[in-house]
Amino acid sequence: MEKKVSALSVRGIYTGYDRADVIEDLSLEVEEGTITCLLGNNGSGKTTVIRSILGLTPPRAGRILFHDADITHLATHKIVRLGLASIPEGRKVFPGLTVEENLRLGGYQEDDKEVLLARMQKVYALFPRLEERSTQLAGTMSGGEQAMVSIGRGLMGAPKLLIIDEPSLGLSPLLVKENFRIIQSIREQNITVFLVEQNVRQTLAISDYGYVLSKGRVVAQGSADTLRDNEEVRQAYFG
């Protein structure tokens, strides 16, 4: 059996805005090379977990390690420099920048033009549509195309770990399916994926391990198969 290496380790964090903690004593591990998911309803604190990891809302207590480096109180751009990228909820493309500029921003940390060009070619191979539209302003594209820009932008940093926040939000079922297929192919490029979703069924179908979040706490965890069969999860999420 392969040796397990932790890509991301969240240890007992408490995070909140102003005074109230949204996340309480939350711990989770993302193993290298896996797709690990965090499931939860609206308001369960998923986004706050991501904000804590990315240093946008640093935790009040607890620690976050990324490949054994303590990133708990690091500035966001320094965390990103270590090899952590994210595809934010709602895609968040830069509407007034062209598709190409959006992609280049994804590789902002990389100064080598050749390397960037090679990565851009890879993204264009994955999404030929983006190459056709490389000079178009991202804000004028359809939701599905913006999702491609956002995913491509996340890949441009050639991250070790990619955090994907609600990729299925606001997309048609067909596009959702397509998105999940792409996430699977990302893992094949040796990028560890931390997937945050509401869409339980499809998420568990491609994940290795999962956590279920409710009211800021982990209420269940296990391999994707176990979670699928877990009675609590079934009742809470599968209806």
Added chain:
Amino acid sequence: MDIGLIAQQTVNGLMLGLIYSLVAVGFTLFFGVLDVIKFSHGDMLTWGVFTAFSVYLGLTLIGLAAPVLILVIVALVAMAAIGFLGAAIAKVLIIPLKGAPPLNTLLITLMLGTVLRESIRLFYPDGANPKHFPALLPDWSHSWGHFTLRFDNALMLLTGLLMIVLVQLVIKRTKLGMAIRAVSQDEETARVMGINFNLVVYVTFAIGSALAAFAGVIYVLYYNELSFNMGLLLGAIGFSAAAVGGFGNIYGAIVGGFLFAMLQSIGAAALPFASAYKDVFAFGVVIVLIAVKPTGILGEKETERV
């Protein structure tokens, strides 16, 4: 009205338009990255001019006699000093106030402007009185009938236009410019891309402030006079130009600057009242324009900024 007079007014209008545009670009850059209006911007221009004047006096004192060389040094030192001051103000006063109501930033910079202005009046030697700034460029000129084109004016216009083109290129073509635009559109996502937000803000404030100093040097070469409160009206005009053009839009700021100068020229030369009313006329039209189109002529459609 004869052609010569029209040509003379055009050159004058272009010169003023250039100066206003340079000030307005600063306002629009600051608004872009941080959504703030920095009301001390005009007084930064004044500080740039007084820095330039002091450096000029110093260089003359040590016996440097080449006027063009003096001018180059004077302009560069003023831009560097004010650029640095702008970045320092961003770090000490403006970034810490991020997250506070925008009104606080507005008030703080308004007061900072007063402090900058009054400290020149009180502490600069004989600071309360206007001073003469020497013509450092050769006084060659060429006349066509009633129209005289001065070489120094042409050179200043050209340099100023090059500066605007340069800023435009930096914003549109460089990695730094891309980061500035990204921050302007979505600060948080820009951070997540690995952009050092604070650094981008400092650099943006340095660029905007250095442009104000540059505009000040051109202004003082054109009018050959400086005073502690010269930045007040220039700041107000630059602000109006940025507002008319549409905040956050660089092209808008440039268009707004030239538009304001054009209105002043029309008010001074073409309308049947005394030229002292030219500012009243220009600001009046600005009020009407903003009332008709509150987002500015090139107003942002949410997607376009910087």
